[in-house]
Amino acid sequence: MDLASQLTDLINLPVMLIILTVVLIYLVLLSEPKYIPPGIPKWNLLSSMSFFMKLGQRHEGTMQKMRTKYGDIFSVYMGPQLIVIVTGYDNIHQVLVKQAGVFSDRPTWLPGAKEMTKFGKGIGLNDGETWRILRSLTLQALCDNGVGKTSFEEMIFEEVNAITKALLEKQESFEFMPLLTCALNNVINKVVFGVRFDYKDPEIHSLIGMLDKIFSLPSILSPFDLLPQCIVRRIPKVHKMRTDKNEALSELRAFVDSQIKEHEDEYDSSNIRDLVDLYIKVSKEEDDKNGLFTKGNLFQIISELYFGGSETTSASMDWVFLYMIEYPDIQKKCQEEIQKVCGDKPILYADRSKLRYVEATLLEIQRCANVASFPLPHGNKRNTTLNGLFIPENTVILVHLESSNMDSKYWDNPKEFRPERFLDESGQLVSKPALMPFGEGPRVCPGDALAKMELFLFLTNLLQRFTFCRERDDVQHGFRRRAGRTLQAAPYRMRAVQRK
Numbered sequence: 001m002d003l004a005s006q007l008t009d010l011i012n013l014p015v016m017l018i019i020l021t022v023v024l025i026y027l028v029l030l031s032e033p034k035y036i037p038p039g040i041p042k043w044n045l046l047s048s049m050s051f052f053m054k055l056g057q058r059h060e061g062t063m064q065k066m067r068t069k070y071g072d073i074f075s076v077y078m079g080p081q082l083i084v085i086v087t088g089y090d091n092i093h094q095v096l097v098k099q100a101g102v103f104s105d106r107p108t109w110l111p112g113a114k115e116m117t118k119f120g121k122g123i124g125l126n127d128g129e130t131w132r133i134l135r136s137l138t139l140q141a142l143c144d145n146g147v148g149k150t151s152f153e154e155m156i157f158e159e160v161n162a163i164t165k166a167l168l169e170k171q172e173s174f175e176f177m178p179l180l181t182c183a184l185n186n187v188i189n190k191v192v193f194g195v196r197f198d199y200k201d202p203e204i205h206s207l208i209g210m211l212d213k214i215f216s217l218p219s220i221l222s223p224f225d226l227l228p229q230c231i232v233r234r235i236p237k238v239h240k241m242r243t244d245k246n247e248a249l250s251e252l253r254a255f256v257d258s259q260i261k262e263h264e265d266e267y268d269s270s271n272i273r274d275l276v277d278l279y280i281k282v283s284k285e286e287d288d289k290n291g292l293f294t295k296g297n298l299f300q301i302i303s304e305l306y307f308g309g310s311e312t313t314s315a316s317m318d319w320v321f322l323y324m325i326e327y328p329d330i331q332k333k334c335q336e337e338i339q340k341v342c343g344d345k346p347i348l349y350a351d352r353s354k355l356r357y358v359e360a361t362l363l364e365i366q367r368c369a370n371v372a373s374f375p376l377p378h379g380n381k382r383n384t385t386l387n388g389l390f391i392p393e394n395t396v397i398l399v400h401l402e403s404s405n406m407d408s409k410y411w412d413n414p415k416e417f418r419p420e421r422f423l424d425e426s427g428q429l430v431s432k433p434a435l436m437p438f439g440e441g442p443r444v445c446p447g448d449a450l451a452k453m454e455l456f457l458f459l460t461n462l463l464q465r466f467t468f469c470r471e472r473d474d475v476q477h478g479f480r481r482r483a484g485r486t487l488q489a490a491p492y493r494m495r496a497v498q499r500k
């Protein structure tokens with residue numbers, strides 16, 4: 001008997017058809033578009049999982065290994081979702097600027113993105129015309145003197161003074177991060193609602209607690225979102241985080257709604273105090289045919305500003321003080337420059353053009369700390385190519401900003417911490433396009449000007465008042481990172497010694 005007749009004897013026609021269908025589905029699911037960037041194939045679930053886990057733990061060398069194996073643009077699958085990772089300044093610049101027209105979209109089709117924006121469209125997880133309008137309105141509120149009577153500089157000074165008072169009360173070593181988080185959260189409270197809270201007020205701690213829970217899940221690109229939800233619900237830890245997050249979201253919504261209600265009751269078109277007033281003004285004046293200026297969208301914008309404005313900035317600020325205590329000589333040089341240029345007068349933002357060494361130090365800290373190493377994912381909604389490689393529509397694009405900040409083509413000895421690399425022979429600041437803490441192109445961080453001002457005014461005015469030291473002189477903290485949404489320094493304690 002030949003093989004075909006043996007098989008038909010063993011398997012009848014319906015069974016054969018079922019097997020064929022299963023094989024076909026399997027092949028379709030596993031089939032990969034041709035000419036996409038090289039990388040971990042779709043079928044190799046274990047390697048992809050291991051890659052994402054190591055990345056989550058900020059595993060040293062994971063990215064380098066992938067680049068050595070596959071090149072500077074490589075692909076990984078998360079379930080059926082193709083993800084392309086772009087590294088190195090030239091490639092990142094190509095994506096963010098030269099091909100911004102196609103790569104500036106966000107992967108709004110991802111379940112995680114839909115979940116994060118269930119109350120409304122904001123800026124970070126939105127694209128197209130609504131993104132353009134909402135981003136430009138937010139930028140108006142984020143430009144100094146855009147709204148309100150208090151300038152950003154005054155707002156920041158209020159926080160620097162509050163921090164000074166809190167530091168003077170410290171008898172022992174302390175962790176700076178909780179104080180910094182309160183201070184930077186207050187700047188956003190001021191921009192958005194025109195209010196600030198005392199650092200001992202339980203309301204600010206409850207607000208920070210809510211934000212912590214909301215942003216505690218890994219990211220919008222979570223493998224849990226791609227698994228069947230009936231399974232995910234049975235993973236106790238993930239289920240608990242989701243429940244906590246949803247509760248916190250409802251609490252934040254209630255807090256924001258109460259603030260909006262107060263603003264509506266007190267609204268005066270001739271006195272636009274903050275972002276909420278500006279939003280009410282625009283929604284009254286514009287012919288809002290598309291129903292864009294909803295409270296849901298305002299809520300989404302506000303929650304993104306809280307995340308962008310307090311989490312990334314406080315993480316950056318925490319790195320700044322860690323570098324100060326680990327490099328006391330550099331701290332001393334900054335203090336000497338401040339003393340020479342400004343004496344004992346309060347340091348203003350306008351002084352930054354004269355405080356070049358301080359500026360160079362801040363740039364170098366941002367380059368080495370890489371707080372937003374992997375920013376929000378980009379996505380292309382139509383087929384395209386990148387450096388000759390095919391990028392099919394609905395691909396998630398992750399740009400690895402750290403690889404630009406550390407690109408050996410543009411930085412001599414990139415791992416070395418050396419503020420002088422930003423100064424020329426005559427001590428003038430030099431601009432370095434490969435430095436990209438805030439991204440670039442149409443998606444560049446809209447809060448970059450505010451963040452730069454905060455970093456400068458906090459550092460200079462606090463260095464004028466205190467010298468920061470390790471908890472114990474002989475115990476080095478080093479630059480360990482903590483896994484999280486942003487790249488934060490592992491918690492450390494320090495001392496602030498008041499200067500005479």
Ligand code: HEM
Pocket residue numbers: 096123124125135142304305308309310312313316371372375376401437438439440442443444445446447448450451
């Ligand atoms: C040192 C502090 C900060 C760093 C390192 C940082 C970094 C970034 C980066 C890298 C991006 C993404 C760029 C991209 O998608 O290509 C971004 C986007 C964003 N940031 Fe920041 N940021 C900081 C402070 C702020 C502040 C102070 C605010 C608001 C007050 C803010 C609000 C946002 C928003 C809303 C987006 C989304 C923009 C969009 O998608 O159009 N960030 N930020």
